[in-house]
Amino acid sequence: MSKNMDEIIKLCSIHVNLSESCKQSLKRVLQSATESQFKLVFSRLENTLQKFMSKLVVKPISEAQKFTFIRLYINYLVDPIRKLSWKAIEAPNKDSLLFLESLPNEIKQIGQDNLNKVAILKVNGGLGTSMGCNGPKAMITVAGSKNFLDITFSQIQAVNSTFNCKIPLILMNSFNTSGETSEWVACQNSTDIYTYEQEVFPRIDKNSGLPFETSEEESEWNPPGHGSVYQALYDSGLLDKLIESGKEIIFISNVDNLGAVVDRSLLGVMISDKKDFLIETAPKTKMDVKGGTIVTNNGRLTLLERAQVPDAHINEFEDINKFTIFNTNSLWINLKALKKSLEKSPMELPLIVNPKTVDNKSIIQLETAMGAAIENFKNVGVIVVGRDRFLPVKKTNDLLLLQSSLFSLDSLNIPRLDPSRTAVPMVSLDDHYKTVHDFNTRFKAIPNMLDCNSLSIEGDVRFEENVTLVGDVKIINTDSSPLIIKNETLKGTS
Incomplete structure (x- = not known):
């Protein structure tokens, strides 16, 4: 088996620089492969990897993201829907959870005293196609004449004015949303809004395994999910810029969740407990049974998505009495810890296979989710917040x-x-x-x-x-x- 692994790693190293940690990452993906799967992976890589890499040359993609694409592609070939061992999965002990409503006032005061150390990042890569809109979802009018971006920016301005601080807004756009978002930013007359664009992955023709090709060049690419928020922030230079300006914490959430605002108590937890990573969860109801939850996997906190659950245990996963919380996709991260993790190696996030149909062809998008990054940090925490912090607009x-x-x-x-x-x-x-x-x-x-x-x-x-x-x-x-x-x-x- 090790010989097969070495051959695949050698083939990959022709196209991307592989550090020792990257090689170990590929070995973890391949460790469950059978002999026939090794042959399939090697054959596919031999026939297609050059084509994918040649396609990526025309895009401004970093070596780290090239490696991430290769890792996810190999993962897709070996085990596209990797189910976790249910024996190792447990709901987190209640004593290990933090509860926002139970935090003392001293924590809130610590957060208030450190508001100048936080930055807010909104994931703004999605289109409003599920609601019949062609442009960015963030441009949908929500209240009066205001869209998501209008309200988000007004929330930050209100905090800055009320507490005499300077919290910047950062928007991670995709190639689908950059144009209209840039026009919106230009109209705000503010120096406290920063944008960067997440990189792209080539879509895969499901039948041939080759890069998908069509008459519309843009349709050949996909944003790689919000899991790319970290590497793209690093590659843009904004991560270093934030640290140099004195920012210590970044709060990341989806742009369509208007309840996800800076909270003094949550910031206080990050500062006082010196957390590297804090994920917000909310109590599960029957409406949330399919949502991802935080569990311990062999004693380590991890994000568990429904697709990772063995079929025989779906009912157990959806039992709100056993798994009582769900992931709201709102995260607090220490910037120096994030930089340290990324400089060591690209984030090792689980694969999400997103099937699509384009031009009557079945295609595959390789994506990752940002909440899964909890496994890449040491001092992590899970906090239960109220539903008032989870107000997404999906429909x-x-x-x-x-x-x-x-x-x-x-x-x-x-x-x-x-x-x-x-x-x-x-x-x-x-x-x-x-x-x-x-x-x-x-x-x-x-x-x-x-x-x-x-x-x-x-x-x-x-x-x-x-x-x-x-x-x-x-x-x-x-x-x-x-x-x-x-x-x-x-x-x-x-």
């Missing part, structure tokens, strides 16, 4: 809730749930509301939902002014003509 269902009277912006421009509520209603909108355009067409005015427990709409229903929803409301319109609702209170089933 128009979420957009309806945020735009309703259930939420209002506080003095720091953070969406806050009305104090009369402990949770948001369950909302189900059918395909008539799938795109933002369809949503805006049918919601000329947002109904009052303060006393609504759940809302289900099937068919073409259009809301105009002065509509109130109370209790469990279900509206069905089977007619081809739209049902218009205005000046009405709907209680229960309608």
Whole structure:
């Protein structure tokens, strides 16, 4: 087996510089390979690696990212959906978790005293295609005339003004979002916004195993998931720039999560406990059963995604009484610890295989997730936060809730749930509301939902002014003509 490994590593070294740690990383990927898999990997690499590397020459990609692509590609050939050994998986002991609501005021004060040491990074690489938008998701209007970037920047400005500090905003864009985001940045007249672009990987033709080719050159590439946030930050030079300017901590979250704001207590934990890495989690509900969770794997904290769970244990994974928390994808990281890790070797993050169909062809995207980086740091922590810090907008269902009277912006421009509520209603909108355009067409005015427990709409229903929803409301319109609702209170089933 070691001979087979050495042959593959030798082949890879022709195309990328391999440090000893990189060689060990490849060996870990190959350690479970059978004799036939070794032959497959060697044959595929011999026939395709040169083609992939030649394609990457035209892109500004670092040696570290070239290596990451090769490692993930080999991982894909050996075991595209690597299931973890369930015997080694355990839910973290409650005593090992931190709880935001239980932190003392002294921790918050430490955070407040160190606000000038933090930077905020928003992952801004996604398009709004799932909601029918062609441009960056961050440009979708959320409240009034403000989009995600408008509100995010106003949140940071409010903190800077209130606490007399200078927290910069950093945006990691993809090639899909850089153009429009740059235009937005230019309009802000601020020197405290920085951008960088994550690198790209070539898409893979699933049938041939070769680089995917099409008439539209941009369609041949994919952003490699938000796991590239670290290496791309390092390669851009911004990591060094932040450290040189006195920043010690970076807070990373998705741009569509308006609840993920700088928190003095969380910053205080990073400073007082000298944490390298802190991941925010929230209590699981039945809505979150498919979300990734934090577990111990052979005693080490790790991110467990549903795809990594053996089929026989899916029900156990989705048991909210056993695995009580889920990953919110909001992370706090010590910048010097991050730099030290990246200078040692590229992040060794698990492979995510993302299948797509382009031009009626099956293609594969190789990606990674940023939360999985927890395994690359020593002094790590897991903290349980409230749902108010997890307000992502994935569908128009979420957009309806945020735009309703259930939420209002506080003095720091953070969406806050009305104090009369402990949770948001369950909302189900059918395909008539799938795109933002369809949503805006049918919601000329947002109904009052303060006393609504759940809302289900099937068919073409259009809301105009002065509509109130109370209790469990279900509206069905089977007619081809739209049902218009205005000046009405709907209680229960309608």
